[in-house]
Amino acid sequence: MTVGHLSGDRRPFDRGRRALAAVSVVALTASCAGGAVSAPDDDGGSGSGITDRCASYDGTEGITDTSITVGFSGALSGPFAATGAHLWGMQAYFDMVNAAGGVETADGRKRTIELIYKDDHYVASTAKANVQEMIDDKGVFAMLSVIGTSANMAIRPVLDRACVPGLFAGTGSPELGNPDFPWQINGALAPYSAEGLIYADYLSSNFPGGTIAVISQNDDYGRAKFQSLETGLEGSDTTIVEHVTFEVTDPDLSGQITTLAATDADVLVIFALGAQALQLINTVSTRTDWNPQLLTSLLSVGQLESLDPGAGDGLLTTGSIDVDDPANADLPGVADYLEWGAKAMARNKVELPLSASTGGWVVGDLFVQALEQAESLERASVMEAVRDFRPDTGSLIMVPGIVLETGPDDPYLVEGMAIARWNADAGTLDTVETIDLNGQVPYTPLT
Incomplete structure (x- = not known):
């Protein structure tokens, strides 16, 4: 089993150049219907709502004064290894953010994002064990972009019991919109x-x-x-x-x-x-x-x-x-993605086309925007932010004409697609x- 911990180089981060948050209309979905998640009480409690059913609740686990630790489980080896490329896109985005000192949240502090990961070989039971360990032993604040429908269904009770966000899951399964399981949300693919x-x-x-x-x-x-x-x-x-x-x-x-x-x-x-x-x-x-x-x-x-x-x-x-097409090189964010994505892949000796990891870059940008929009740096508050979410489209690269938003009656962030014709010549x-x-x-x- 591959286990890793990633962090990146540091240099000033120009927010005006905030990179590629979506590469296509099929990237970027969010889910979970129903009412808003309760934010913390002023006294630091968990408030009412979905936290009431937690076996135990620590809304700030994984947070220090200087960092936020998150986890990822996906296939990094075996026949489905290409699906795990999201990892390197996320890391590339976090490298860029960390180089500028991190993400600034509601308390006014900047924190770097530290990403730990495990290889699950695209096996649901392994993904479940990985996530359980990252929650119990590593104390992650959230899981990001866990890959595959079966894996996300397997980890659902783990996240639900611990009240740990499972953000921007790497599946288009419409089941991630089920209001009975409020601690998961779709991502990277429009719902099937x-x-x-x-x-x-x-x-x-x-x-x-x-x-x-x-x-x-x-x-x-x-x-x-x-x-x-x-x-x-x-x-x-x-x-x-x-x-x-x-x-x-x-x-x-x-x-x-x-x-x-x-x-x-x-x-x-x-x-x-x-x-x-x-x-x-x-x-x-x-x-x-x-x-x-x-x-x-x-x-x-x-x-x-x-x-x-x-x-x-x-x-x-x-x-x-x-993003591999030279004709798209001048689109906003592409240059940043190509630069930081190439660094992340080279550092980790990954031999995949850069286009393979753009979905992870999307997730990285969405997670940073969710942290910035949350009323407090706390798990329930971040879930509330992504349930009523309108990401900054000024930094997004995506097919034009698609609205990005979630709300109490709208569980999916992206519900549009472009139909394209293949010209083989x-x-x-x-x-x-x-x-x-x-x-x-x-x-x-x-x-």
Whole structure:
């Protein structure tokens, strides 16, 4: 198990250059519906509300006069190691803030942010053990960007009993909006339920009377997206004619594609991650005569460039801003991210493209803004801040036209996405439409 403690170089921090807080519309979601979290009483108590049910409560654990200690658990080794790249983006952002003396909070003091981390290999039980240890033995103030739906569901009772914030979780699971578990909040990905609704909006408008085939992972990720796609298409004349699922452990998905190709549907919607999404796209191209419009969950330019020749040209996916693209070098915050991200990766001997860790940079910026907006430097107060949150968009890099906010009746920070078309010849993702459902995506349990 990898265990580490990170801090960074120091130099003046120009707040006017505050860096990249969002790289795409799919970054940055927050959750937890229901009423506000109670801030501390004037006498330093925990106040009323969610702290009443804590087994014990220390709202300032992890805080000293000079530092704030936070934790991270994610895959840093094994087949899912790329998902743990959030760590290096967070560290890069904190390095930049620490170089200027730290973040200034409500008490007027500046504190550095110290980040400790553990490798969980993308195993939920390991993530739970990691988080328990960081709370019990390391005394972290909060957990940041724990990666994966299963991991976040596993750590939920740990956070809830200890009343430790689990901020900006590395999953788009809509379950992070469940008001019964107020100590977690989404981050880095828009809720999967929003994605399904957005795809339904796009398909009903652009394929009236069209037929849709869908393939999805047989897990909460796939179920949440398919359920919301079905809901969003209700009442339209765009219809789903076939839906098949697959297990993430399935080595070959050609059988599912054969079934879907027999429908000759106008559109194939793919709710799959990474390598399996690419396998499905290649299979449609090489093993069938079917030529549907493809619509997939987020795929990067780098991933799309790895497709077989002729596969996937013209597909639609979630748009984002590629920080590795020289054309984006002059966008606000990108230069800071590239500088500090490169330092963090080099120092830790990480061999990944810089674009892999932008989600962590987003989380770092959001956490700093939450600390700055909280009425006091205390766990419940920080939770209250992120429940009624309007981050400074002047420092954000994201697809234009998306509103960022949470509130008592709005559990998700981002509920919009850009739909982009892959141009294989140019190697670009070109935005064709931006759809924002701000305030229209309530928490809905999976069925």
